[in-house]
Amino acid sequence: MSITDQSTAAVGAAPVDQPSPHPGAPQPGSPDLEGWLTERVAFHLRRTPEEIDPDTPLADYGIDSVAAISICGEIEAHFQLAVSPTIAYDFPTVHAISDHLAERLASGDPS
Amino acid sequence: MPHQHRTLTDAVRAGVDRHPERAAFVYLHEDGPAMRPEEIGYAELDRRARLVAARLHHASKGDPSRPVLLLYPPTLDFVTAFLGCFYAGRTAIPAPLPDEPGERLARVSGILRDAKVGAVLTLPEYRQAIGAWLAAAGEGDVVCLSTGPDDQDGADPDLWVPPVVRDTDVAFLQYSSGSTSEPKGVMVTHANLAANQEAIRTAMRTPEGVVAGSWLPLYHDMGLIGMTLQPLWVGGTSVQMSPVSFIKQPHRWLRMIHDYRVEGTASPNFGYDLCVRRVTEEQSAGLDLSSLRVALNGAEPVRADTLRAFVRRFAGNGLRAESLLPCYGLAENTLLVSGGDTEAPHLELTVDAVALERDELRPVRSDRPARTLVGCGRPTDTEVLIVDPTTRQVLPDRRIGEIWLRGPSVAAGYWNRRELTAETFQAVTADGRAGCFRTGDLGALLGGELYVTGRIKEMLIQHGRNLYPQDIEQAVQESGEVFRRGGGAVFSVTDEASDRSHVVVVQELKARAGGGEEDLAGLAASVQALLSRQFQLPGVSVVLVRPGVIRKTTSGKTQRTLMRQLFLDGALPVLHQRLQEPVAALLPTPAPATEPTAAVSSRS
Numbered sequence: 225m226s227i228t229d230q231s232t233a234a235v236g237a238a239p240v241d242q243p244s245p246h247p248g249a250p251q252p253g254s255p256d257l258e259g260w261l262t263e264r265v266a267f268h269l270r271r272t273p274e275e276i277d278p279d280t281p282l283a284d285y286g287i288d289s290v291a292a293i294s295i296c297g298e299i300e301a302h303f304q305l306a307v308s309p310t311i312a313y314d315f316p317t318v319h320a321i322s323d324h325l326a327e328r329l330a331s332g333d334p335s
Numbered sequence: 336m337p338h339q340h341r342t343l344t345d346a347v348r349a350g351v352d353r354h355p356e357r358a359a360f361v362y363l364h365e366d367g368p369a370m371r372p373e374e375i376g377y378a379e380l381d382r383r384a385r386l387v388a389a390r391l392h393h394a395s396k397g398d399p400s401r402p403v404l405l406l407y408p409p410t411l412d413f414v415t416a417f418l419g420c421f422y423a424g425r426t427a428i429p430a431p432l433p434d435e436p437g438e439r440l441a442r443v444s445g446i447l448r449d450a451k452v453g454a455v456l457t458l459p460e461y462r463q464a465i466g467a468w469l470a471a472a473g474e475g476d477v478v479c480l481s482t483g484p485d486d487q488d489g490a491d492p493d494l495w496v497p498p499v500v501r502d503t504d505v506a507f508l509q510y511s512s513g514s515t516s517e518p519k520g521v522m523v524t525h526a527n528l529a530a531n532q533e534a535i536r537t538a539m540r541t542p543e544g545v546v547a548g549s550w551l552p553l554y555h556d557m558g559l560i561g562m563t564l565q566p567l568w569v570g571g572t573s574v575q576m577s578p579v580s581f582i583k584q585p586h587r588w589l590r591m592i593h594d595y596r597v598e599g600t601a602s603p604n605f606g607y608d609l610c611v612r613r614v615t616e617e618q619s620a621g622l623d624l625s626s627l628r629v630a631l632n633g634a635e636p637v638r639a640d641t642l643r644a645f646v647r648r649f650a651g652n653g654l655r656a657e658s659l660l661p662c663y664g665l666a667e668n669t670l671l672v673s674g675g676d677t678e679a680p681h682l683e684l685t686v687d688a689v690a691l692e693r694d695e696l697r698p699v700r701s702d703r704p705a706r707t708l709v710g711c712g713r714p715t716d717t718e719v720l721i722v723d724p725t726t727r728q729v730l731p732d733r734r735i736g737e738i739w740l741r742g743p744s745v746a747a748g749y750w751n752r753r754e755l756t757a758e759t760f761q762a763v764t765a766d767g768r769a770g771c772f773r774t775g776d777l778g779a780l781l782g783g784e785l786y787v788t789g790r791i792k793e794m795l796i797q798h799g800r801n802l803y804p805q806d807i808e809q810a811v812q813e814s815g816e817v818f819r820r821g822g823g824a825v826f827s828v829t830d831e832a833s834d835r836s837h838v839v840v841v842q843e844l845k846a847r848a849g850g851g852e853e854d855l856a857g858l859a860a861s862v863q864a865l866l867s868r869q870f871q872l873p874g875v876s877v878v879l880v881r882p883g884v885i886r887k888t889t890s891g892k893t894q895r896t897l898m899r900q901l902f903l904d905g906a907l908p909v910l911h912q913r914l915q916e917p918v919a920a921l922l923p924t925p926a927p928a929t930e931p932t933a934a935v936s937s938r939s
Contacts, residue, residue: 290609
């Protein structure tokens, strides 16, 4: 149970989730988006991109809270899109995160 | 001495007299990729603090000796409310806003129960939710007040009367130690705060009007005492941002130093590492870090290679090697215990690793492995004794023992815990030195320099956060019928390659619990999911075992150190395990037929 109604951006004065129109937004399952994300996730987990399987939970690679927030920050900067600091917990695999991002980028849906 | 204030109130009032318009506090809010500053000057800070004090005075029913819990997001409203408690002569409790389920809510609920608070202060938008939370916790009589720039509500700042406070009055309770289930509030008196502020000022040679800045949480000792109150103590300016803002984009910290000509900052070791790893050449181009005189490194073990890498990476931006100061401190000593010299490089000591394991600092031998320790500086106003924790004998230079402290910065004890206070704050050495605080940390002195080498207690330190194994064990056991109560052991293991520590949960299943491999895999996954939600600990390794595997002492205490050893020796009879790769790599190589190479392995 949470005592406030701020379910996202709970820590700090993070901005609210707002869509940001992204020209040429990748489609769900887009190799560009997933490739970029795999590379960044690998960096934060101190591995090579080849070691990251898109359907293996990031938890199995030993992700910690600093890596999770770092990945959030990279996504925000790369797509100019505000995302929840818990995105890597809410969508636990590379595949799940990139599908979620592709959907948001395509539709401009702030959810 | 020009800054010898008796209380924080005196310090801020002096600032109002001398420079009412100078910025006292600046908070940087995330605004897209940029940071938006919110600023408050000395006169306005003073006015709002008087307003808070008047409201507290006005609205308080009952006992004014009961403390005031501050529940704020990280903003300057927290600072005005904290100061308002000083202005009202009330004991403040800084705490995070419990706006997430899980560990943080549990922690604040624990504080509420332990402290017997008389009032809660928060922002108007949280008042209703917090009122409901108080009622649900059976604390409906606790008054909940909101503060904010627009919150008039009849209170008049001009009616404020300076409180009469004694040096021995408790200024605030610092709940940074103790487990979630059993939080401990460190009683910091006005005299403690004044002593430690002076100790910091002297050790760091803090000039009048200093600009200090960091991304540390405001409710923790390093962010509060060191980075917020020290600048206020000397009429300076504190610039802060949230840890999340920093971790998302580490260059924001360096940009803050550049933009505000920050002279003093602080971070646990991992913050410096993050900058080296993540700040790009493009981001650091044009940054001027030459204003930085003091960059404290504390709250987790200080690594020599981190210090070197940080200096190498940012020397081109005007960073001076002498500005990096390893330090040692803790809430029970208000904050600072020891710190390096601001005019000299930090000390490193390479010692014989074998002797180190036998609790002694010895010169390196060519035939044995070596380890490099980073000196945490010289003790400030605090007397540091190295004591054998069993015999209580004070040990000579070079010998490793428990770090014991005496002096004016040592807090008055734990709130409402007479017995624990007597045990930890009133320890006596074998030769009769009384009134010592036992830190639970291990270290040695050599030529006046303090080297911190480890911890006695079985606490888990993850990125500067202290986690208690019993909290995690309890959460796991409460999450499902199948987990045996009291049948868990949580510990951390470190992989040498990355020097990172990983949490391992060993949990017994009830005897009746049958189920195939698939059910066991589901249970292990559910434990992982639970801990990432409740403790922000994603990716723990989980080992499920039969009843009776967890070793206990005759008095029923879980032997976590022994369980850790059995785990590392591969000596646990495992029903099922789900290990992170770096953890699996630490175990003895099993027979190839039974061990798949994947991260998730399973044995029966």
